[in-house]
Amino acid sequence: MKHSICMVSDFFYPNIGGVESHIYQLSQCLIERGHKVIVVTHAYGNRSGIRYLSNGLKVYYLPIQPVYNQCILPTVFTTLPVIRNILLRESINIVHGHSAFSALALESIFHARTMNVKAVFTDHSLFGFADLSSILTNKILKFSLAGVNHAICVSHTCKENTVLRGKIDPSDVSVIPNAVDASVFTPTSTERDPEKITIVVMSRLVYRKGADLLASVIPEICSRHSDVQFIIGGDGPKRLAIEEVREHFQLHDRIRLLGTVGHSAVRQVLVRGDIFLNTSLTEAFCIAIVEAASCGLQVVSTSVGGIPEVLPPDMIQLAEPSATSLVESLDKAIAKRRNCQLLSPDGAHDWVRKTYTWQNVAERTEIVYDKISAATEVTLADRLHRYNKCGLVAGKIFIFIAALNYLLLILCNWISPVQNIDLAIDCRKLRRLKTGGVNLEQSS
Amino acid sequence: MNNCVMFDVEKTESIKKVTGMNSDRQGVRPKDGFVSKQSVTSRTINGNAIELNIITHSHKQCQEFVIKSPEFSFRRWLLWTFIIYVFGCYFQLHVQDISLMAYVGLVLLLVLLLKLQFKVKKESLLVMTSIGVQLTTTFASGRKISMFYDMVNIRDIVINEAVTVHRVIYYLAILLHQCSSPKPTIASLVPLYTHSWPGLRCLLLIRTEISKLLNPDSIENGLNSFSEATCSADKIS
Numbered sequence: 191m192k193h194s195i196c197m198v199s200d201f202f203y204p205n206i207g208g209v210e211s212h213i214y215q216l217s218q219c220l221i222e223r224g225h226k227v228i229v230v231t232h233a234y235g236n237r238s239g240i241r242y243l244s245n246g247l248k249v250y251y252l253p254i255q256p257v258y259n260q261c262i263l264p265t266v267f268t269t270l271p272v273i274r275n276i277l278l279r280e281s282i283n284i285v286h287g288h289s290a291f292s293a294l295a296l297e298s299i300f301h302a303r304t305m306n307v308k309a310v311f312t313d314h315s316l317f318g319f320a321d322l323s324s325i326l327t328n329k330i331l332k333f334s335l336a337g338v339n340h341a342i343c344v345s346h347t348c349k350e351n352t353v354l355r356g357k358i359d360p361s362d363v364s365v366i367p368n369a370v371d372a373s374v375f376t377p378t379s380t381e382r383d384p385e386k387i388t389i390v391v392m393s394r395l396v397y398r399k400g401a402d403l404l405a406s407v408i409p410e411i412c413s414r415h416s417d418v419q420f421i422i423g424g425d426g427p428k429r430l431a432i433e434e435v436r437e438h439f440q441l442h443d444r445i446r447l448l449g450t451v452g453h454s455a456v457r458q459v460l461v462r463g464d465i466f467l468n469t470s471l472t473e474a475f476c477i478a479i480v481e482a483a484s485c486g487l488q489v490v491s492t493s494v495g496g497i498p499e500v501l502p503p504d505m506i507q508l509a510e511p512s513a514t515s516l517v518e519s520l521d522k523a524i525a526k527r528r529n530c531q532l533l534s535p536d537g538a539h540d541w542v543r544k545t546y547t548w549q550n551v552a553e554r555t556e557i558v559y560d561k562i563s564a565a566t567e568v569t570l571a572d573r574l575h576r577y578n579k580c581g582l583v584a585g586k587i588f589i590f591i592a593a594l595n596y597l598l599l600i601l602c603n604w605i606s607p608v609q610n611i612d613l614a615i616d617c618r619k620l621r622r623l624k625t626g627g628v629n630l631e632q633s634s
Numbered sequence: 635m636n637n638c639v640m641f642d643v644e645k646t647e648s649i650k651k652v653t654g655m656n657s658d659r660q661g662v663r664p665k666d667g668f669v670s671k672q673s674v675t676s677r678t679i680n681g682n683a684i685e686l687n688i689i690t691h692s693h694k695q696c697q698e699f700v701i702k703s704p705e706f707s708f709r710r711w712l713l714w715t716f717i718i719y720v721f722g723c724y725f726q727l728h729v730q731d732i733s734l735m736a737y738v739g740l741v742l743l744l745v746l747l748l749k750l751q752f753k754v755k756k757e758s759l760l761v762m763t764s765i766g767v768q769l770t771t772t773f774a775s776g777r778k779i780s781m782f783y784d785m786v787n788i789r790d791i792v793i794n795e796a797v798t799v800h801r802v803i804y805y806l807a808i809l810l811h812q813c814s815s816p817k818p819t820i821a822s823l824v825p826l827y828t829h830s831w832p833g834l835r836c837l838l839l840i841r842t843e844i845s846k847l848l849n850p851d852s853i854e855n856g857l858n859s860f861s862e863a864t865c866s867a868d869k870i871s
Contacts, residue, residue: 239795239797240795240802253799271799272801276802606680606800606801610679610681610833611801612679612804
């Protein structure tokens with residue numbers, strides 16, 4: 191069954207990142223499987239309006255500017271008219287929102303459910319439960335998930351986290367991992383320095399990614415092994431800490447700080463290493479270690495979040511998020527490297543290439559779409575009941591917002607009736623006509 | 635020989651074939667100095683009815699596309715004036731503050747004059763191959779504004795999509811380019827029919843005709859009618 195899918199998020203091209211490439215790759219694979227996919231996002235600077243990416247992927251850059259953290263201002267009702275118009279003109283039957291940080295995604299899902307269009311939500315990150323920002327975010331997530339038909343998480347740990355935060359039924363959550371474009375991340379042995387053992391680190395240098403742990407691990411390893419060198423790509427507020435370590439222990443020739451590395455240059459940096467080090471304190475999936483494994487590096491990582499689920503034990507060395515444990519694991523990895531006991535780079539690449547493919551992700555996502563398309567419609571009363579369960583006070587507020595949205599939808603239907611909305615021309619049909627254009631001429 | 639006036643436009647709401655002077659005579663060919671006009675009723679993006687007149691001044695060389703907004707309904711205005719007059723008499727407004735009534739009357743007169751000045755009666759697009767394109771806007775007071783674009787600067791006339799704050803619309807636009815620069819880059823875009831805002835069907839009609847004028851040898855002319863057919867076949871229930 192072919193669907194018309196609308197991917198919504200605040201994070202898309204021209205921004206580069208995990209969520210952005212996830213949406214793009216998934217959309218391309220779904221288009222190849224024959225579905226119709228459009229993407230809705232906010233404006234990026236001057237880039238506003240409708241653009242087409244490769245394979246006819248239509249992107250709506252809505253004329254709303256981001257205000258904080260790449261996201262739009264979350265006014266719930268002002269996006270209703272334009273989202274309703276887009277869903278009607280493109281005849282969308284499934285809305286797929288990405289990332290709990292994205293206000294646009296959560297709002298679009300809410301409007302889609304008000305219009306009785308099926309909605310799916312993909313969560314890409316883990317959250318805490320304790321501090322004020324987490325409590326508020328979790329409440330908002332409960333509100334969004336109370337309306338959604340199905341949720342997708344990128345790892346089992348992420349599923350557990352989402353189910354606990356959002357109080358959603360676990361049977362309504364699927365686990366579909368991220369994937370990597372293995373044809374880009376290929377191993378090559380010529381870039382590596384044969385005399386030394388190179389450890390590559392590629393992450394933003396922030397607290398969350400364990401930059402402090404890194405700063406304490408580096409001098410220890412450098413003192414234990416004289417032939418080890420570090421290449422650190424990425425920038426952030428903790429860069430100063432690494433530079434201080436370099437100054438203090440006089441390791442200028444053994445630590446190279448590359449600063450921000452562009453997405454297209456990541457592979458060039460990765461293939462120079464033997465070992466990839468990841469010191470994150472929390473991670474839902476960590477696509478970086480899959481990229482490193484695809485380039486043939488041995489991975490050493492902290493065992494947090496969804497990381498243990500990602501790679502098999504012969505490709506990754508896990509450690510507790512403490513300096514001593516990391517140093518131990520690094521020692522083991524370096525010893526294996528010296529004794530040539532590591533999995534060959536080509537073997538690692540082949541494993542990643544077969545296991546993590548975007549085609550597989552698209553296939554599994556299609557199963558979710560088929561399942562929710564077949565599900566029965568939920569009435570407004572049922573939805574309001576579900577919102578009521580979100581909390582004693584919050585439930586009443588959510589009911590009010592949902593009812594007001596429904597009334598606004600009726601108003602929109604009266605002001606701009608469905609018959610007056612022109613259907614969008616499907617460029618896939620035009621392209622099929624053009625490629626078969628010669629036959630048409632002959633037959634007419 | 636029948637008077638084959640124009641091409642046959644499929645699937646439009648109503649077609650009135652209004653031909654020129656020599657139509658009732660048999661054996662008259664529609665080329666060479668024979669002005670023919672075709673009328674189509676369509677709607678704007680808001681659902682209001684408009685009339686599109688396609689006037690062929692010279693076959694394959696000069697065509698004019700006129701979009702007429704619906705005429706000012708005198709009957710409706712009279713009806714509402716009468717109703718308000720009756721209300722005014724019922725509430726005895728004429729014995730209350732007369733200066734207020736005079737001010738209100740003055741304001742209403744001012745609004746009427748402004749409306750006459752700015753209300754658009756019709757917009758026309760005159761396309762002459764090898765010379766250029768002229769846009770003319772006629773207001774209710776008889777005032778006309780026109781703009782001419784040289785054919786050398788015109789790259790193409792296309793249908794484009796735009797996202798406004800509360801909806802997404804299709805509009806017709808002229809693509810202009812600098813003829814002096816070596817690479818044919820598009821310098822600017824001029825939207826057409828910015829007062830009447832015709833709907834997609836109307837735009838497709840106009841665009842198929844224009845592409846026959848501007849690119850007579852292109853294969854796309856055959857495809858455009860197909861795209862129109864596929865478009866009109868889709869209907870939102």
